[in-house]
Amino acid sequence: MQARLMDQPADFKRLGINPDQVEPWEEARREPPAPGHNEVWYFDATFADGSKSVVGFRPKDPAKMATATDSPNVNIMLTTPNGATRSDFHYFTAAEATTGTTVGCDLQYGTDTAKGDFKTYDIHVAPTNGVGCDLHYEALTAPFRQGTGIVAFGDHDEDHHTDLAVPKNKVTGTLTYDGVAHQVTGLGYHDHQWMTTNPISLYHHWLWGRMYTNRYTVYIYDFVAAQRYGFAQLPMFGLLDNETGNLLFETEGQFTLAKTLSRQPQLKRDFPKNSHYVFTNADGASVDLAITWQDELEVRDMYTNLPASAKQQFDAIGAQPAYMRYYAKGTVSYTDATGRQTTSRGDMIYEYAYLGKPDPGAHI
Structure with a gap:
């Protein structure tokens, strides 16, 4: 069976996706509440006082996920x-929640809300049990999707997994913990x-992360498909300019990867x-990321x-999942199509989800 990034002209046409611009409807709900289907709107931030937040x-x-009804x-x-x-964790009934299906991120899950349009987002998580947030996101880069943003699996694209990102945002507001609302930026x-x-x-594994340097925002989601999909390498990679917020480089899928283990x-x-x-x-542009x-x-x-x-369920699909998260140093060098090169360095937090069993053919 095959796995592929859906990035061909026929894919854009069939899915009704504009190849030249990310459109607001793409941020609305994309999946029905059918068995196996799900989605997530994910937000994280690192603040000047050293605090961090993750909300999903x-x-x-x-x-x-095996059920046919929502469980927000x-x-x-x-x-x-x-x-x-x-x-x-906050759990709600389907009757207590609304997931917008037309334009933008429009989520009302009981006491909690997330609303946004690729330019700004407002996130409210009620401190029901003493932990909550009110955060405002202001996009500093354009949204990024690799191709259609969809990785398809199976000879007839029977399954898929996706990513559509706003890689860099200014975040302000409050985090509530220990009985106090703390102002953050x-x-x-x-x-x-x-x-x-x-x-x-x-998937057999993936490396996911982003890096902010003084010049660039780096986005990487390096997927390697599971064994039954031939350990296909399916990288999503974008380099965005901090000054304009625009995309400078999007991989066409040609890359090399050298590692020490x-x-x-x-x-x-x-x-x-x-x-x-x-x-x-193909135009001669390249990015070197270490x-x-x-x-x-x-x-x-x-x-x-x-x-x-539970082990038997994982064994049946050849999985033995483990997860690592790292603090890293990174260097990125961008060479544009004219041959002009610039280099920039920054800190990076990335995850390595090692989902399959060790295999010499899996590109670890």
Whole structure:
């Protein structure tokens, strides 16, 4: 079976997607509440005081994706300036929630809301259990999608998983924790994903992250499909200009990747310590991206301690999921079609979702 990025003229035509511009309807709900289908509007931010926020709105509980009805939910995770974590989940009935289906992000899940249009977003999570936020996002870059934003799986594109992002935003507002509303200012990221099945069944692994330098915003979602899809390499990559907010470079799919691996003792697997990408396009433009992680921020074994019944479900699809999140240093060099080159450096937080079993053919 094949896996491919839907980026051909026939794909845009069939899906009704404008190849030249991201349009507001693309930010509305894209999936029906059918079994296996779900989506997420994701927002994160890092603030000047050292605090961090992650918020996700989903019309279906990931644990209930096999059902044919909505089970709306909101998750929030805050990290305080001293590194402590505060988190909460809010669950609502379908009758308590509205997920807009026409234009823009228009979510009303009980007490919580997310509304936006690629230019601004306003996020409210009520501090029902003492953890909440009121945040305003102001886009500093244009929205980015690779091709149609859709990765299709199967010989007839039977399944899909997607990403549509606003990679860089100015974020202001308040985080509520420990009984106090804290004023914050910082930078953040937003994306919208929709899918027809659990991504764990589709991918062997991915590296996802973004980097802000003084000149550029780097977006990368380097997917490698599961074994039954031939470990197909499906990179999404964009380089945006901080001054104009416009896209400078979007990969055409031609790239090389050199890595050095490091053993993670808790997970007993090799993960890239250094990742060196070189993306080249037909017009001669290229981007050289070198990433070296400095610190492990999160180590998560999603398989070993599961009950036998859950392990059997993963075993049936060849999955043995684990997750890493890193703080890294990065260097990006951009060469435009005329040969002019500029180089910039920055800090990066990225995740490495290692979902399949170790395999020498999986491009780890």
